[in-house]
Each structure stands twice: as structure tokens, then as C-alpha cells.
Amino acid sequence: xxxxxxxxxxxxxxxxxxxxxxxxxxxxxxxxxxxxxxxxxxxxxxxxxxxxxxxxxxxxxxxxxxxxxxxxxxxxxxxxxxxxxxxxxxxxxxxxxxxxxxxxxxxxxxxxxxxxxxxxxxxxxxxxxxxxxxxxxxxxxxxxxxxxxxxxxxxxxxxxxxxxxxxxxxxxxxxxxxxxxxxxxxxxxxxxxxxxxxxxxxxxxxxxxxxxxxxxxxxxxxxxxxxxxxxxxxxxxxxxxxxxxxxxxxxxxxxxxxxxxxxxxxxxxxxxxxxxxxxxxxxxxxxxxxxxxxxxxxxxxxxxxxxxxxxxxxxxxxxxxxxxxxxxxxxxxxxxxxxxxxxxxxxxxxxxxxxxxxxxxxxxxxxxxxxxxxxxxxxxxxxxxxxxxxxxxxxxxxxxxxxxxxxxxxxxxxxxxxxxxxxxxxxxxxxxxxxxxxxxxxxxxxxxxxxxxxxxxxxxxxxxxxxxxxxxxxxxxxxxxxxxxxxxx
Numbered sequence: 001x002x003x004x005x006x007x008x009x010x011x012x013x014x015x016x017x018x019x020x021x022x023x024x025x026x027x028x029x030x031x032x033x034x035x036x037x038x039x040x041x042x043x044x045x046x047x048x049x050x051x052x053x054x055x056x057x058x059x060x061x062x063x064x065x066x067x068x069x070x071x072x073x074x075x076x077x078x079x080x081x082x083x084x085x086x087x088x089x090x091x092x093x094x095x096x097x098x099x100x101x102x103x104x105x106x107x108x109x110x111x112x113x114x115x116x117x118x119x120x121x122x123x124x125x126x127x128x129x130x131x132x133x134x135x136x137x138x139x140x141x142x143x144x145x146x147x148x149x150x151x152x153x154x155x156x157x158x159x160x161x162x163x164x165x166x167x168x169x170x171x172x173x174x175x176x177x178x179x180x181x182x183x184x185x186x187x188x189x190x191x192x193x194x195x196x197x198x199x200x201x202x203x204x205x206x207x208x209x210x211x212x213x214x215x216x217x218x219x220x221x222x223x224x225x226x227x228x229x230x231x232x233x234x235x236x237x238x239x240x241x242x243x244x245x246x247x248x249x250x251x252x253x254x255x256x257x258x259x260x261x262x263x264x265x266x267x268x269x270x271x272x273x274x275x276x277x278x279x280x281x282x283x284x285x286x287x288x289x290x291x292x293x294x295x296x297x298x299x300x301x302x303x304x305x306x307x308x309x310x311x312x313x314x315x316x317x318x319x320x321x322x323x324x325x326x327x328x329x330x331x332x333x334x335x336x337x338x339x340x341x342x343x344x345x346x347x348x349x350x351x352x353x354x355x356x357x358x359x360x361x362x363x364x365x366x367x368x369x370x371x372x373x374x375x376x377x378x379x380x381x382x383x384x385x386x387x388x389x390x391x392x393x394x395x396x397x398x399x400x401x402x403x404x405x406x407x408x409x410x411x412x413x414x415x416x417x418x419x420x421x422x423x424x425x426x427x428x429x430x431x432x433x434x435x436x437x438x439x440x441x442x443x444x445x446x447x448x449x450x451x452x453x454x455x456x457x458x459x460x461x462x463x464x465x466x467x468x469x470x471x472x473x474x475x476x477x478x479x480x481x482x483x484x485x486x487x488x489x
Contacts, residue, residue: 056187060458061422061489062383063190064331065183066338068324068366070358071164071211072346075392075407076415077436078119078355081151082132085434086118086394090402094395098435105158107348108397108408116435117396117405120352129426136359139367146370148423148487152430152439155390155411155446160211160346163389163411168217170450170475177221177466179450180337182475184227185220185466186459191334193292195230198335200327202320203234204344206357211346218339222468225278229339232326234318238297296329310368313361321365328372331382345388348397349406362386370419383421383456390414394435413439416449422456424489447481455483 077083094114108114122135127144140147157163162172169176177185184196199218204210218229232238261280268276299315306325307314314321320342327338342362347354366386373379391414392407399405413432419425431441451461454475461481465472 056458057460057463058455058458060456061380062420062456063381064336064338064378065180065383065385065421065453065457066324066327066331066340066369067179067385068340068342068362068387069164069167070345070362070386070388071213071341071343072160072209073163073388073390073392073409073414074345074358075119075347075351075355076151076413076432077392077394078121078351079134079137079359080132080149080415080417081413081432081436082123082134083118083394083434083436084123086116089116089435090118091115091400094435094437098433098437100438102412103158105409108393108395111397114393114395115400116394117400117407118394120403120405121355127426129428131428134359136356137363139363143367143370143419145426146419148418148425148427148429150387150416150418150429150444150449150487151413151432152441152443153387153391153414153416153446153449154439154443155414157390158409158411160389160409163409164211164213164217166446167387167389169221170446170477174216175219175221176473177223177227177475178218178229178339179453179475180218180229180339181220181223181227182454182464183337183457185223186454186464187336187457189334190336191292193288194296194330194333194335196335197227197229197337197339198330199229199231199339199341200234200323201231202323202340202342202361203318204320204342204358205361206344206354208344208350208354209346209348210343213341213343217341222473223466225275226281229337232297234322238293292333296333297326299325306372309371311364314365314368320361321368324365324369325372328369328376328378331373331378332376347392347407349399350404351407352404373420379420381421383423383453384419385416385453386418387416388414391436394437410437412437418487422489424487427487429484429486442486444484445481447476447479448484450476451481452484452487456488 092115094116099114119134123132124135124141125131126133126141129145131144131149133141133144155163155166157166157172165174166172168178180197189196197218201213215231218231220228264276264280310321310325313319314325316322323340327340330338344354345358370379370384373382390409390411393410397406397408413436429442430439430444432438433440454461454464461474461476465474467473
């Protein structure tokens with residue numbers, strides 16, 4: 001008896017049913033998506049790339065997603081949630097009737113006072129929708145009628161790691177698939193020569209307080225590993241080890257991969273581990289990307305008009321403007337989901353010194369991205385998302401003057417926006433109290449937000465699940481989640 005036969009005879013009942021669950025999962029996925037292949041090594045599926053898209057629960061309005069996550073939590077009252085009444089409250093204590101005993105972080109829970117810090121920045125109304133926007137965002141203010149603002153987002157998470165994890169995966173506990181991985185799993189590839197889900201980490205110009213982020217945020221969790229995000233670097237090879245080492249020709253690499261594929265296929269036939277099949281596909285994808293990625297990341301073909309849209313910073317590899325331009329090039333070539341992280345929004349102190357830098361990094365580039373998508377006919381099919389993991393407090397952390405202050409974490413309300421991809425333009429949804437501390441109208445939980453994004457992608461969140469450890473796992477979990485119809489065009 002060889003080792004493979006020995007393995008089969010020793011397999012446990014639990015292992016047998018665990019292996020069988022993969023078959024059940026594939027059967028469920030086939031039922032959900034119909035007969036069209038959604039695998040990265042299958043035929044290209046998008047209009048303009050080949051065959052038809054997989055069948056979704058209802059007609060999709062968005063084909064691609066560009067998710068711009070501002071790591072650290074932007075202060076909503078300094079950017080989008082205008083509270084002019086707070087000027088009269090400068091340095092007065094936050095009323096107990098507003099705070100209502102809500103949880104505070106350990107960074108401010110020991111303060112003797114909670115003095116109100118009104119925004120030092122000027123606001124003005126813009127567009128036909130009349131959205132109030134801070135002076136820090138002059139480019140964004142030009143396109144408010146294209147945007148859909150959610151001013152009543154809320155979460156239970158009050159610290160960064162669980163809050164970012166919650167925002168990305170629908171759960172505060174790590175180990176779950178993120179939104180991009182779910183999109184990859186449900187909708188599949190649009191271009192067999194590029195990853196379905198790509199991650200870019202932008203460099204920030206201010207480095208005062210940077211939050212740690214890791215690949216746990218773009219993992220596939222219990223889904224097949226092929227659905228994890230592929231991280232592109234801003235310096236050196238865009239993807240580690242994608243290029244052949246010195247002395248290794250493409251022919252040698254091809255023969256090596258053919259030999260590895262044969263060995264992996266033998267192992268897969270014998271053991272049936274789905275991750276072995278994933279490994280085969282990922283090796284082949286890496287080989288194809290040796291040709292597709294250099295063309296994707298080479299901006300030499302972009303006209304000067306493109307850099308006028310995004311700003312000269314787009315020429316600097318790794319800048320937020322550069323990653324935004326790269327995101328457009330990716331969706332143009334069939335990357336399904338692009339996730340961009342921009343760090344250093346954790347403004348516990350020196351809001352006056354840090355926030356202008358953060359806004360300069362993203363303001364012009366976000367405007368350029370929206371205009372570029374429009375110019376290339378990609379806007380209606382690409383959903384752009386902007387936001388952080390929670391908001392900030394109206395009261396000051398640390399010292400307070402009329403010209404500077406700090407703000408602690410605040411999960412009870414924060415602002416996000418969407419544009420394109422079937423979101424309703426010129427919409428201002430939700431309202432907070434005069435202190436930007438509690439929601440008084442149309443609350444939107446993270447679960448509701450995820451359900452709405454999936455809906456725009458043609459997916460009914462309540463019918464979209466993956467069997468794992470005996471449970472039908474969903475991005476939106478088991479608690480009630482609602483599609484916000486008012487956000488849909």
C-alpha cells in the first residue's frame with residue numbers, strides 16, 4: 001500500500017464530512033450563479049472580455065468596486081457633518097443628556113472634563129443638493145451632486161483593530177472573509193490575466209500617528225484562498241516574486257510550473273484538498289501576470305490630461321493619487337474589486353496640523369477618479385466608496401484652544417460616501433444631533449451598508465452564504481440587515 005492509499009484508509013469520519021462539505025459548497029455556488037464559470041482560470045466573463053457574466057439574484061448596477069478606506073476614522077464634524085451651533089458651546093462640557101453614559105475609550109474616559117471643540121474650519125453649501133462641505137475639500141465640493149452621503153453610519157466597535165475588521169469583514173473577530181473576497185467568491189473574475197481582488201496601501205504625507213494594518217484585512221477567511229486580495233507594492237516589483245530571478249528564463253519557469261502542476265494534480269486527485277487546486281491556479285495566474293502586470297502598472301501611456309485630473313502627485317508611486325489612478329486602470333482591465341487604504345486619520349491631537357495634510361492627499365485624487373471614470377464610460381458600472389471605521393468625538397481629547405484640539409474615537413455616528421455604480425447621486429441620508437454625537441434620523445449600521453453594496457452588485461445578502469463549520473456564514477451575519485433603498489438610483 002502506498003502512502004496515498006494509507007491516508008484514505010486512515011481518514012476519520014469528521015475529515016470525510018469536512019471534505020464533503022466542499023462539494024456541497026460548490027453545489028450551492030453553482031445553484032446561486034448558474035452554469036457560467038466564475039473561476040479565475042475559466043473564460044473571461046465580462047462584457048467586452050468574452051462570455052456573459054454569471055447569473056446574479058437580480059440585475060446588477062455595479063460591476064466593479066473601488067473602496068477607499070481612510071484608516072483611523074476621519075472626524076465627521078470637520079469634513080461633512082456641519083454643526084454651526086457648536087460655536088456657542090466652545091469649551092463647555094458635553095451634557096450628560098447627550099453622552100447618555102455611552103462607552104468611552106481609555107484615552108479619554110479618565111478626563112476630568114469633556115470640553116466641546118467646534119470645528120475650526122469653514123463650511124459652505126454646494127451643488128443642487130445643498131451639501132455642507134469643509135473648506136479642506138475644495139475638489140470634493142465640486143461633485144456633491146454626483147455623490148451619495150451617509151451621515152448616520154454607526155458601529156459597536158470603539159477601537160481600531162476590531163472596528164476596521166468589522167468594517168471590512170462584517171465581524172469584529174478576525175478570520176472572516178472581507179467584502180472584496182465575498183465579491184470575488186460570488187461574482188468571479190472579469191479578466192483571467194489579473195487578480196479578481198487587488199489591495200493597494202497608499203503612502204500618506206503626514207506620519208504623526210499611523211495605525212497598523214495587515215493582510216488579515218484582505219484575507220479570504222474560510223473561503224478558498226484564491227479569493228484573498230492580492231497586494232500590489234508601490235516600489236520594486238509590484239508583486240513579490242512575480243518576476244523570474246536572474247538566470248531563469250521564461251522557458252525554464254514554464255517547465256518548472258508544468259512539473260509543479262503535475263505534482264499538485266497528483267496530490268489533488270489523491271487527497272482532494274481544494275487548497276491544492278487553488279495553489280495550481282495561483283501559480284498559473286502568477287505566470288500570466290508576468291505579462292499583464294507590467295503593462296498595468298506602466299503609466300507612460302497616460303496622457304497629460306490624466307495627470308491634470310488627479311494632480312501631479314499621481315506621478316509619485318505609492319501616493320494616494322497614484323493608487324487612485326492605478327485603481328481606474330485596474331477596473332478598466334477587469335479587476336473586480338480594488339481596495340485602497342490611506343492611513344493616519346487617527347486625530348487624537350493636532351487636528352489643525354494633520355487634517356489639512358490628510359485632505360490634500362485625497363481630495364484632488366478622489367475628484368479626478370470620479371471624472372476619469374465618467375470620461376471612460378466606467379462610472380455607471382463602478383461603485384466608489386469612501387469612509388473610515390468610525391467617527392470622532394465633538395469633545396476634545398487633551399488640550400483645547402480655538403485653533404487646535406484633538407478628537408477621540410466615536411462609534412455612534414460617522415459619515416461615508418458612495419458614487420457611481422447605481423448609488424443615488426445628490427443624496428444626503430441620515431442626520432445626527434447638534435453635537436454630531438447621536439443619530440436622530442435614519443441610522444445605517446455596517447450590516448445595512450454591506451447589504452446595500454451587495455445589492456448594487458446584484459446579490460441578495462440574505463441568500464448569499466457559505467457553509468462553514470456547520471453554519472451558513474454570511475457577510476451580514478445573523479442579525480437583521482436591510483438594503484437602504486433611498487441610496488439606490
